[in-house]
Amino acid sequence: MGIGSTWYRKSLLTVTGMPLVEKLSATSFGKKLASRFIAGETLSEALDEIEKLGKLGIMATLDHLGEGIRDISEAEAYKTQYLTLIEGIAERKASSNVSLKPTQMGLALDQAACYANIREVVKHARRHRNFVRIDMENTPYTQSTIDIVKRLHAEGLTNVGTVLQAYLFRTEKDVRELLQARISLRLVKGAYKESPEVAFQTKTEVMNSFKSMIKQHLDRRAYTAIASHDDEIISWAKAYARSRRIPKNAFEFQMLYGLRMNEQAQLAKEGYRVRCYVPYGSMWYPYFTRRLAEKPANLMLVLKHMF
Numbered sequence: 001m002g003i004g005s006t007w008y009r010k011s012l013l014t015v016t017g018m019p020l021v022e023k024l025s026a027t028s029f030g031k032k033l034a035s036r037f038i039a040g041e042t043l044s045e046a047l048d049e050i051e052k053l054g055k056l057g058i059m060a061t062l063d064h065l066g067e068g069i070r071d072i073s074e075a076e077a078y079k080t081q082y083l084t085l086i087e088g089i090a091e092r093k094a095s096s097n098v099s100l101k102p103t104q105m106g107l108a109l110d111q112a113a114c115y116a117n118i119r120e121v122v123k124h125a126r127r128h129r130n131f132v133r134i135d136m137e138n139t140p141y142t143q144s145t146i147d148i149v150k151r152l153h154a155e156g157l158t159n160v161g162t163v164l165q166a167y168l169f170r171t172e173k174d175v176r177e178l179l180q181a182r183i184s185l186r187l188v189k190g191a192y193k194e195s196p197e198v199a200f201q202t203k204t205e206v207m208n209s210f211k212s213m214i215k216q217h218l219d220r221r222a223y224t225a226i227a228s229h230d231d232e233i234i235s236w237a238k239a240y241a242r243s244r245r246i247p248k249n250a251f252e253f254q255m256l257y258g259l260r261m262n263e264q265a266q267l268a269k270e271g272y273r274v275r276c277y278v279p280y281g282s283m284w285y286p287y288f289t290r291r292l293a294e295k296p297a298n299l300m301l302v303l304k305h306m307f
Helices: 003-016 019-025 028-034 043-054 073-092 111-127 139-154 171-180 203-219 231-243 261-269 285-294 296-306
Strands: 059-064 096-100 132-134 160-165 185-188 224-227 251-256 273-280
Touching (some): 043 073, 043 273, 059 073, 073 096, 073 111, 111 132, 111 139, 132 139, 139 160, 139 171, 171 185, 185 203, 203 224, 203 231, 224 231, 231 251, 251 261, 261 273
Parallel strands (some): 059 273, 132 160, 224 251, 251 273
């Protein structure tokens, strides 16, 4: 992140966090803007999109949007949605696993209840031979999210993994520990607004950290999920894998629904494993604003899509 891109990101996250702006987003105009990145408001719509991706050789991870619940009772509804989602994937024989946010399940309110909710979802996914990715949110929840995944693995529920963010100082240590524990990781740059006390602020630092994470995985022959739209990262990962004679089925590229769809299809055509992060649901605003804040090009894509 250069000075200009850092200013853009912080400014947009600040503006989109204003109550009036959030209220305006709920209009039909706002929803139409968001449709670039959201695969619909219903499970059926999302599964239809996943079927289309499958025809292009692209796998998916399905996310029912929602975060920051105000009452622990709301987590029950999200949990039920995920149980239904897993069954929907199985019924449609969709090439998709599952992504969820721990705050949906009550992490900020009741950690015991949150764990019980996530555990039920993971067990249900195991019955259907599916995998659950617990998304990583901002730093107040980093350690507790990692602890949840470790505890589930200790119970024998190994069909669950999490996400590590390259821009956090702590990530190098977390990568070593979680690789040692054989916990599946999605590797990302990071999309939340974090302070200089806990996170790198320049593009060069973030990119170096990201490449280090990928290298540690590939060198250990651990299956590697590289979540990025950055040409530099994608090209570097492909070249590094070739230089180490690592087969294409030993790692995957992950990208977001609505972004660089032609490039996703091309990677799949080249024989790489590609997974598209497919979000759906009515609680799309926080996710949508983070996508816009990542870089100005995303805002331009939305405006182009709109007009």
